[in-house]
Amino acid sequence: MLPFAQITIVGLGLIGSSIAHAVRQTMPSVRITGYDSDPAVRERVLELGFCDDVSDSAGAAVTDADLVILCVPVGVMADVAAEIAADLPADAVISDVGSSKDSVQTALAAALPGARIIPAHPVAGTENSGPDAGFATLFHDRWCILTPPDDAAEGDIERLKAFWEKLGANIEIMDPKHHDLVLAVTSHLPHLIAYTIVGTASDLEDVTRGEVIKYSAGGFRDFTRIAASDPTMWRDVFLSNKEAVLEMLQRFSEDLTALQRAIRWDKGDELFDLFTKTRAIRRRIIEEGQDDAAPDFGRTHD
Amino acid sequence: MLPFAQITIVGLGLIGSSIAHAVRQTMPSVRITGYDSDPAVRERVLELGFCDDVSDSAGAAVTDADLVILCVPVGVMADVAAEIAADLPADAVISDVGSSKDSVQTALAAALPGARIIPAHPVAGTENSGPDAGFATLFHDRWCILTPPDDAAEGDIERLKAFWEKLGANIEIMDPKHHDLVLAVTSHLPHLIAYTIVGTASDLEDVTRGEVIKYSAGGFRDFTRIAASDPTMWRDVFLSNKEAVLEMLQRFSEDLTALQRAIRWDKGDELFDLFTKTRAIRRRIIEEGQDDAAPDFGRTHD
Numbered sequence: 149m150l151p152f153a154q155i156t157i158v159g160l161g162l163i164g165s166s167i168a169h170a171v172r173q174t175m176p177s178v179r180i181t182g183y184d185s186d187p188a189v190r191e192r193v194l195e196l197g198f199c200d201d202v203s204d205s206a207g208a209a210v211t212d213a214d215l216v217i218l219c220v221p222v223g224v225m226a227d228v229a230a231e232i233a234a235d236l237p238a239d240a241v242i243s244d245v246g247s248s249k250d251s252v253q254t255a256l257a258a259a260l261p262g263a264r265i266i267p268a269h270p271v272a273g274t275e276n277s278g279p280d281a282g283f284a285t286l287f288h289d290r291w292c293i294l295t296p297p298d299d300a301a302e303g304d305i306e307r308l309k310a311f312w313e314k315l316g317a318n319i320e321i322m323d324p325k326h327h328d329l330v331l332a333v334t335s336h337l338p339h340l341i342a343y344t345i346v347g348t349a350s351d352l353e354d355v356t357r358g359e360v361i362k363y364s365a366g367g368f369r370d371f372t373r374i375a376a377s378d379p380t381m382w383r384d385v386f387l388s389n390k391e392a393v394l395e396m397l398q399r400f401s402e403d404l405t406a407l408q409r410a411i412r413w414d415k416g417d418e419l420f421d422l423f424t425k426t427r428a429i430r431r432r433i434i435e436e437g438q439d440d441a442a443p444d445f446g447r448t449h450d
Numbered sequence: 451m452l453p454f455a456q457i458t459i460v461g462l463g464l465i466g467s468s469i470a471h472a473v474r475q476t477m478p479s480v481r482i483t484g485y486d487s488d489p490a491v492r493e494r495v496l497e498l499g500f501c502d503d504v505s506d507s508a509g510a511a512v513t514d515a516d517l518v519i520l521c522v523p524v525g526v527m528a529d530v531a532a533e534i535a536a537d538l539p540a541d542a543v544i545s546d547v548g549s550s551k552d553s554v555q556t557a558l559a560a561a562l563p564g565a566r567i568i569p570a571h572p573v574a575g576t577e578n579s580g581p582d583a584g585f586a587t588l589f590h591d592r593w594c595i596l597t598p599p600d601d602a603a604e605g606d607i608e609r610l611k612a613f614w615e616k617l618g619a620n621i622e623i624m625d626p627k628h629h630d631l632v633l634a635v636t637s638h639l640p641h642l643i644a645y646t647i648v649g650t651a652s653d654l655e656d657v658t659r660g661e662v663i664k665y666s667a668g669g670f671r672d673f674t675r676i677a678a679s680d681p682t683m684w685r686d687v688f689l690s691n692k693e694a695v696l697e698m699l700q701r702f703s704e705d706l707t708a709l710q711r712a713i714r715w716d717k718g719d720e721l722f723d724l725f726t727k728t729r730a731i732r733r734r735i736i737e738e739g740q741d742d743a744a745p746d747f748g749r750t751h752d
Binding site: 223247271272273274275276281283285286288290291293320326329330331333334335336337338339340341342343344345346347348349350351352354355357359360361362363364365366367368369370371372373374375376377379380382383384386387390393394396397399400401403404405407408411412414416419420422423424425426427429430431432433436438439440443444445446447448449450 | 525549573574575576577578583585587588590592593595622628631632633635636637638639640641642643644645646647648649650651652653654656657659661662663664665666667668669670671672673674675676677678679681682684685686688689692695696698699701702703705706707709710713714716718721722724725726727728729731732733734735738740741742745746747748749750751752
């Protein structure tokens with residue numbers, strides 16, 4: 149028994165298209181309807197062929213669905229929910245993949261009163277965007293966090309859980325506010341820092357941009373990957389999870405100031421102690437299968 | 451004609467052992483003598499067999515060399531130079547691989563008056579350390595920056611250049627102070643930021659360390675790689691390139707504060723503009739062969 153028979157994916161970028169590929173691979177009998185507000189994306193998805201149907205409106209896309217997943221930037225979640233409100237079947241489960249959850253939950257509940265809403269966040273991605281970027285194994289061994297509201301039906305939660313497990317993900321249930329705090333540190337702050345340092349490096353007078361690029365293998369290039377992520381998506385994440393992001397940023401700035409002071413006053417022991425501690429975290433991430441053990445992320449060296 | 455016939459590598463960690471492997475592969479007739487101050491490392495290198503000889507003292511290691519490369523943390527460069535001063539052949543070229551160059555140049559010149567000093571910095575590495583971490587292709591298509599003093603012999607520069615080219619590197623000649631400024635932004639600042647954020651994330655009260663590790667695929671794990679780099683090496687880099695590092699840190703902090711303000715005041719356009727600009731830098735790094743074009747650094751997704 150499959151958890152859903154007819155799914156609709158609204159928003160056919162990296163995550164939406166990866167869900168479609170993964171459903172095709174793991175639940176081939178499931179019918180996939182897609183919609184994207186960009187006509188060029190809709191056309192490209194028809195060419196790529198990973199949806200059974202591509203609709204011309206969000207409303208038309210959801211009429212037959214038993215699961216609707218909104219894969220759009222969190223800033224337009226409310227608008228998209230309003231677009232489908234009249235057509236969403238009463239028994240359909242509606243979910244999303246947004247990187248912040250408290251604001252999304254509020255937006256969906258307001259736009260879709262009485263709907264069976266179970267927000268979700270698959271913690272997976274690459275720096276690429278758009279319908280060509282998706283692939284079936286994106287969610288393998290990654291965590292998908294569900295943040296069901298208190299009144300969600302247990303059966304709906306179980307079905308969505310089974311769906312994501314089919315795609316290869318591990319499931320965690322979490323309170324949306326706690327989700328937003330955890331992701332502020334594991335995802336939002338890293339992206340903000342990466343965007344900042346890449347910006348800083350490209351605005352120097354004494355060091356040319358060509359030099360920055362040429363010698364980026366010294367460490368800088370690692371940051372440029374996540375600083376190449378989708379600008380709209382990330383603008384919305386920071387604004388929708390403002391409180392937690394600012395809190396984490398404040399802590400980071402304090403720690404950075406302490407390190408700056410240690411360098412200025414030649415406190416080598418302080419530096420050494422921190423640098424030793426941070427090594428242990430990497431080891432645990434690898435042990436728990438959340439990154440490659442291969443040196444240099446497994447980059448080819450030939 | 452090979453540029454050197456007998457090389458001595460002092461310090462047999464990631465870089466020293468990689469040089470040895472690369473010399474074995476590309477210049478098999480060259481005799482390699484190694485030395486490391488840690489007896490356990492010397493013993494391990496004998497087992498691994500990538501040196502022809504392993505000496506019991508730095509002085510004994512250099513007596514027959516025509517090229518000596520110091521592959522030790524920059525903080526002990528002066529001490530190691532003093533250790534070999536009495537035994538260094540007058541016609542040997544002496545070089546190093548340190549990540550800061552102005553302080554190293556000063557230290558070597560003071561400890562080895564009259565020696566044929568040509569400092570170098572191969573901009574390459576992984577997060578792993580020690581004699582087991584080295585491999586022959588580490589320097590392929592990476593830049594190696596030479597910072598010869600004004601009185602260096604042109605012939606010595608050419609020979610060292612030829613040596614690094616044999617190992618697969620591209621060569622750039624640079625003033626040591628400019629090197630330190632460029633590397634402060636492309637390497638030292640990224641490491642400092644990475645160490646800081648990993649420290650910040652491991653010291654939270656409301657988010658457990660287990661959660662940080664579990665959801666690290668949201669971006670955080672990228673930072674843990676370079677924050678797993680050798681603590682001694684990096685302590686020394688920050689202290690020996692203090693001025694440039696503090697200058698870059700100051701600029702970064704200003705930019706971060708501006709971004710923090712943009713988030714607080716909902717200035718989405720400012721965020722979007724920066725995030726769009728940073729994408730272009732990634733593209734150029736890939737175009738110039740300084741990183742993999744594969745998404746997610748080519749991490750396996752299966």
